[in-house]
Amino acid sequence: MNFDRIAEYRKTFPSKQQVIGQTPDQGVRDMLQHLDQAGIDTAFDRFDAQKPHCAFGLAGTCCRICNMGPCKITEKSPKGVCGADANVIVARNILRWVAAGVAAHGARGREVLLTLKKAASGDINLPLLGSEKIVATAKAFGIYAEDKSISQLAEQLADLLLEDMSRTVPATHRTIAAMAPPERIETWSRLDIIPVSSYHEVFEALHRTGTGTDGDWENLMKQLLRCGLAFSWNSVVGPSIAADCLYGPPKRSQIETNFASIKQEYVNIALHGHSPVLPSALVQASRDPELIEMAKAHGAAGIRLYGICCSGLSSLYRYGEVHPLSNALGAELIMGTGALDAWVADLQDIYPAIMDVAACFHTKVITTSDSCRLPGAVHIAFDHQHANMDQVIHQAGEIVKMAIQNYPRRHNQNIYVPSVSIEAEVGFSIENIAESFGGLDKLAEHVKSGKIKGIVNLVGCNNPKVVYEQAIVQVADILLANDIIILTNGCASFPLLKLGYCSRKALAKAGSGLNEILRAGNLPPVWHMGECLDNARASGLFRALADKSGQPIKNMPVAFASPEWSNEKGVGAALSFRLMGVNSYHCIPAPVLGSDKVADFFAKDTQDLLGSVMVVLPEPKALGEKIVKDIEHKRNVLGWNN
Template sequence: MDFRYHHAKFDHSENHHHNDSGCNDYATAVAEYRKSFASKKDVLEQTPDPAVKAMLLYMEEKGCETVFDRFDAQKPQCSFGLAGVCCKICNMGPCKITKKSPKGVCGADADVIVARNLLRSVAAGAAEHGGRGRESMLALKYASEGLINISIEGESKVLATAKAFGIDTENKSIKELAGLIADILLEDLSRTLPGPHRTLNAFAAKERIKVWSELDILPISPYHEVFESLNRTGTGNDSDWNNIMKQMLRTGIAFAWSCVLGSSIAMDSLFGLPVRSTSKVNIGALEKGYVNIAIHGHSPILVSEIVKLGNSDEFQELAKQNGALGIKFYGICCSGLSAMYRYGGVIPLSNAIGAELVLGTGALDLWVADVQDVFPSIMEVARCFKTTVVTTNDSARLPGAEHYGFDHHHSNMNQTAELAAKILNRAIESFTQRREVPVYIPPYEIEAEVGFSVEYINKHFGSVKPIAEALKRGEILGIVNLVGCNNPRIVYEKAIVELTDILLENNVLVLTNGCASFPLMKLGYCSASALERTGDSLKGFLKELPPVWHMGECLDNARASALFKAVAETSDIYIKDMPYAFASPEWSNEKGICAALSFRLLGIDSYHCVYAPTQGSDNVTEFMSNGTKDILGSKMIVNVNHTELAHEIVNNLKQQRKALGWD
C-alpha cells in the first residue's frame, strides 16, 4: 500500500482569499460563545468530584474567594480579547477591530492582529517549557561534571539516547555520556548559528521531517524562533498573516522537539524512567498530625531533593521531635506528578485550578511553589490558613512568599541539598506555629495507577506490536491523548470526565498526563476497576490494565507522541493516517496552544471545548481549523458541547479506520 501524499505549500499568491476585516462580524459568534461559559453555580451543581463541591462550599462559608468567584466577577469577558482583535504591541493604540474601525492606527487589519497575537502566545509557551527544561539540562550537565551532588539515575535512558544521537558509547562512563547528551540538548535549545537540530533528527519520523522541510518550517532552535517571533510581530514588521502562521508552525516544532522532548530526555536521564505504581489520590488523602508539604509547579531539580531529604530518617525524626507524626508530601500540578511516578512518596491532590481548594483545607504547613501555573491568588488563601509559602525560582516570585531557590544564573545549583534542608526546616517550624488552625478534609480518596511509558509498555507486552495488532483488529478502536490545563469557562473537570466516558464506551484507549489527568485519577479512571466503563473488546485486550494510561506530567506528551510513532512504525503506516487523536477539552494557556500544535504538526487532529482567540479573523480561524489539512494532514475541531465533541472524535477515528481498510 502506498501511503505517500503530496503537500501544498504556503500560498502567498493573490488568489489566496484575503479577508476584508471591515466585513468581519465576529460579535455575534463571540456573544454566543460567552453564553456557554460556566458559573460557580454550575460548578457546584455539575462538577464530577464531590471533594471539589465540598471545598467550594467550605471556602464560601469561610469567606475565601476562589478562581470561580473571580471568573464570575470578570463577566462579561472582553469581546475584543476573546476574538483576538485587540492590539497592544505599540503605544499608538491599543487598537481594536470593529466595523467602524477595520484597521489599527498602523494599518494592521484583523488578520494581522489575530495572527500576531497567536504567534506571541506560541512563543510564550515555548519559552515557558524551554525555561524549565533548560534547568534540567543544566542539572544533567553539572551532574555529569561532578559540579552538583545529584546522581544520574536513568542509566538506561542515557544509553538509549546516546545510541539515538549516534554517540559512540564504547569506553565511556554513564556520566561522560550524560554530559555529551546534555551538550546536545542545550545546543538544540539555544542554537543561533543555523544547523541541524539533532534531537529532532534523531527522534522525529522521517516522513514528518520531509513534510516540514518542504514547507520550510524546520526550526533553528527555540531560542531563535521565540526571538524571531517577537521580532517579526513588532511594530512595522511582518504584516502577512499567512507568513506569520508559518512562523507559528516553525516555533511549534521547536517547542515539541526541544522544549518538550529535550526536557523530558534530561529529566529521565537524571531521575530515571517512570515506574508503574499505585498512589492514593485526592484531598481525602491528606492526613492531620504530619508536617504536610505541597509541591506545586513544574521544575523537578530542587523538588526531588526536598522529597528525598524529607523522607530521610534524619528529617522524619526531626519532625517527630517537634510534635509531628512525620513528614508527608502532596503534589499540585506537574512537580508532584514527576516526583510521584519516579520514586513515590508524593500524593497527587489537584491541578492548578484546584490549588486554592487544597490550601483551603488548612492541612498544609508549607507550600513549595516553583514555576508555571502557580496563581498569585494562593497567597491570599495561604494567609487565611497561616500556610507558609516558599518560592524556589527567580522566574516565579510571589509577593509575600519566602524565597529559597536558584539564582538567575543557576550559579548556586550546587547548593541544592542546603536549600532543600532550609525549606524542610521551615516546614517543621511552620507546623509548630499553626497547630490551632482548623482543618477540614473532605473524605474522598481513591487509588490510581501511574507510570506508563513506551519503555514500560515494551516491557509489559514484549513490544508495541500487540497494541498495533489490537488496533488493526478493532479491539482498540483508536488511541487518544487527553491532556491540557483546566479552564473555568468549562464546568470544572466535567468535560474531561464525560468525554472520557464516551471514548472508553467505544473501545478507545486513553493516554493522559498533566492537569487533565487529575480528575481521571481522582475518579477512578486510572485503575483496573474502570474497565467496567469500557467496551467489551478494549476490556478483553487490557485484562488487568487500567483503560486510561497515566503517562506523567505535561512534558510527558513526549511519551504519548513516542507511543504514537512506535505503533505507527510497527504498523508500517504514517502517523497522520493512524486512528489517533489529541484532545485538550479545557485548555487555558499558551502552553495549551503549543501542545495541540505539536500533535497537529504530526498530522493528528486536535479537539477542544475552548476556542483559540481567532474569531476576529476568518482567515486565521480557517487556517487553524482546516488550513493545515492539506499541508500537515490534520485539523482543529472545537465544540463547546463536550458530548458532541466526544462523538465526533469517535466518528473520525472510525473514518480513519475505514480509510485504512480496518473497519
C-alpha cells in the same frame, strides 16, 4: 468581527454556582462551599467578577503592540492605525502566544538540561539514574562509543540538547534529525519550518510581530509552525530525555489521591509547579531519618508530600510517594483545607492568589525559582544564573525543616478536609507498556484488529469557561465506552486520577473489546504518563505503534484532546501534535475567531499542510463523539474496521 457569535459564546461560561452543582468531584464541591462560607475567594469567584468578558479579547482582534493604540477591529474601523487588518492582528497575537509557550516549557526544560550537565560533570552531587536512557539516546544521536563513560555521554547529550535550544548560527537541528519520523522531516523541510532553535524562533516571532514588520498573516502562520516545532522538540522532547537520563524512567505504582489522602497527623508539604529538580531533592529530604525524627519531636507522625500541578506528578511517577491532589485551577481549594504546613512553588501555573488563601491559614509558601516570586513568600531558590544549583540538597533540607517548625502552628479549628479519596495507578511509559503486552507488536495488533479502536492523549489545563473538570470526564466516558484507550498527563489528569479512571475498577466503563484486552493484562483503561512535559511519551507511543503498523502517524487512529486548555502552553501542545499529523480536539476555541482566514488555517488549512486539523466543539459529549467518529473514519481508510 461577528459580535453575535462572540456574545453567544460568552453565554456558555458557567457561574460558580453551576460549577458547584455540576463539577464531578464531590471533594471540589465541598471545598467550594466551605470556602464560600469562610468568605475566601477562589478563581471561580474572580472569573464571575470578570463577566462579561471583552469581546475583542475573545476574538483576538485587540492590538496593544504599539502605543498608537490599543486598536480594535470593528465595522467602523476595519484596520488599526498602522493599517493592520483583523487577519494580521489575530495572527500576530496568536504567534506571540505560541512564542510564550515555547519560552515557558523551554525555561523549565533548560533547568533540567543544566542539571543533567552539572550532574554529569560532577558540579552537582546527583547520581545519573537513567543509564539505559543515556546509552539509547546517545546511540540515536550518533555519539555513542564504548570507551565513553555514562557521565561523558550524559554531558555530551546535555550539550547537544542545550545547543538545539539556544543555537544562533543555523545548523542541523540534531534532536529532530535523530528522533523525528523521516516522513515528518520531509514534510517540515518542504514547508521550510524546521527551527534554528527555540531561542531564535522566539526572538524571530517577537521581531516579526513588532510594529511595522511582518504584515502578511500567512507568513506569520509559517513562523507559528516553526515555533510549534521548537516547542515540541526543544521545550518538550529534549527536557523529557534529560529528566529520564537524570532521574531514571517512570515506575508503575499505586497511590492514594484526592483530599482524604491528606493526613493531618503528618507534616504536610505541597509541591507545586513544573520543575522536577528541587522536588526530587525534597523527596530525598523527606526520607532523611534525622528530619523524620525532628518531625516526630514536633508532634507529627512523619513527613508526607503532595502534588499540585506537574512538579508533584514528575516526582510521583519516579518515587511513588507524592500524593496527587489538584491541578493549577484547584490549588486554592487544597490550600483552603488548612492542613498544609509548607507550600513549595517553583514555576508556572502558580497563581498569585494562593498568597491570599495562605494568609488565612498557617501555611508557609516558599518560592524556589528566580522566575517566580510571590510577595510575602519565603524565597529559597536557584539564582538567575543557576550558579547555586550545587546547593539543591541543602535547600531541600532547609525547606523541610521550615515545614516541620511550622507544624505546631496549625489551628485545628481551621482544618477542613473532605472525606473523598481513591487509589490510582501511575507511571506508564512506552517501555513498561511494551512489557505489559509482551512487545508493542502485540498492542499494534490489538489496534489493527479493532479490539482497541484507537488511542487518545487526553491532557491540557483547566479553564473556568467550562464546568471545572466536567469536560475531561465526559469525553473520557465516551472514549472508553467506544474501546479507545486514554493516555493522560498534567492538569487534565487530576480528575481522571481522583475519580477512579486510573484504576482497574474503571474497566466497567470500557467497551467489550477494550475490557477484554486490559483485563487480561491487568491494566486500567487510562494510562497516566506523568507531567505535561510527558506529552513526549504519548507522541513517542504514537510513533512506535505507527512504525509497527507500517503507517505514517497521520494515518493512525490516534488523537490529541485538551478540552479545557487555558494558556499559551496549551496552544503549543496542540500544535505539536498537529505538526505530527495528529488532530487536536477542544471545547474552548483559541482567540482567533476575529479572523476567518486565521481561524480556517487552524481548523482546515493544516489538513493539506500537515495532515491534521483542529476541532472545537463547546459541548464535551459532542466532542467525544466527534473524536470517535474521526477515529472510525481513519480505521475505514486503513481497512481496519473488521
